[in-house]
Amino acid sequence: MSSVFGKSRVGSGPQSAPLEVNLAILGRRGAGKSALTVKFLTRRFISEYDPNLEDTYSSEEIVDHQPVHLRVMDTADLDTPRNCERYLNWAHAFLVVYSVDSRQSFEGSSSYLELLALHAKETQRNYPALLLGNKLDMAQYRQVTEAEGAALAGRFGCLFFEVSACLDFEHVQHVFHEAVREARRELEKNSLARPLFISEERALPHQAALTARHGLASCTFNTLSTVSLKEMPTVAQAKLVTVKSSRAQSKRKAPTLTLLKGFKIF
Numbered sequence: 001m002s003s004v005f006g007k008s009r010v011g012s013g014p015q016s017a018p019l020e021v022n023l024a025i026l027g028r029r030g031a032g033k034s035a036l037t038v039k040f041l042t043r044r045f046i047s048e049y050d051p052n053l054e055d056t057y058s059s060e061e062i063v064d065h066q067p068v069h070l071r072v073m074d075t076a077d078l079d080t081p082r083n084c085e086r087y088l089n090w091a092h093a094f095l096v097v098y099s100v101d102s103r104q105s106f107e108g109s110s111s112y113l114e115l116l117a118l119h120a121k122e123t124q125r126n127y128p129a130l131l132l133g134n135k136l137d138m139a140q141y142r143q144v145t146e147a148e149g150a151a152l153a154g155r156f157g158c159l160f161f162e163v164s165a166c167l168d169f170e171h172v173q174h175v176f177h178e179a180v181r182e183a184r185r186e187l188e189k190n191s192l193a194r195p196l197f198i199s200e201e202r203a204l205p206h207q208a209a210l211t212a213r214h215g216l217a218s219c220t221f222n223t224l225s226t227v228s229l230k231e232m233p234t235v236a237q238a239k240l241v242t243v244k245s246s247r248a249q250s251k252r253k254a255p256t257l258t259l260l261k262g263f264k265i266f
């Protein structure tokens, strides 16, 4: 079965179209969402970035010998979740990122996990989430222990990894592929599509509590999976661009490629 934007296409046979998976990266500003996204897409570490841009990228992946058309939304909330339906109703799985050297970002990740739990409860669906403690290379400045990260993940029943956008690509790739596996399991379980473009907004009883605790004032929940066309993010074909410069080169001498909208990669 397929639907608009590939929301529900599930197939594993050699003849079937690639599985389509939408993945949203959530977390407080500065946690490293963009750096992880770009590392995954290009194997490179961001040097400069625009924190206000939110983009969705598309990448063809092979996960467990199966082709997957993966879309990654690198979200740009400010300090708290805002207008969450744009990703709540779009993503099949979520990566919630904090930085191990920032307690504030860890507390922010907890708000996102609560938001996802609430959304799952209201829609009576399971949305796989992975909790990522990023900037592992900064472990000497840790404000969050690995045990705290694991405990938070355990509380919300999600997988937990500590990663670094500036260390090895394989580890970052592994985490994204784990998210695909989680999404695939869930899609296979519910191979029925969630309806799209049927909108009914209503306030939720639990929302008031969450709003009060985390300032999620602008998050509304749509009961029937609503995404309007104008809200759909544009897809940048990230993998179509060839990167020829090397980060090993001197930053001053290296040509700057504006590869993905808003990111300068050396």
Ligand SMILES: Nc1nc2c(ncn2[C@@H]2O[C@H](COP(=O)(O)OP(=O)(O)OP(=O)(O)O)[C@@H](O)[C@H]2O)c(=O)[nH]1
Pocket (backbone or CB within 6 Å): 027, 028, 029, 030, 031, 032, 033, 034, 035, 036, 046, 047, 049, 050, 051, 052, 075, 076, 077, 134, 135, 136, 137, 138, 163, 164, 165, 166, 167
């Ligand atoms: N040392 C280190 N720095 C990182 C890592 N990941 C990201 N950074 C840096 O942390 C800063 C914030 O990274 P971003 O990827 O822009 O963070 P973000 O979560 O996308 O932040 P917003 O775009 O503001 O939402 C940048 O200066 C990155 O270069 C990492 O793994 N290690």
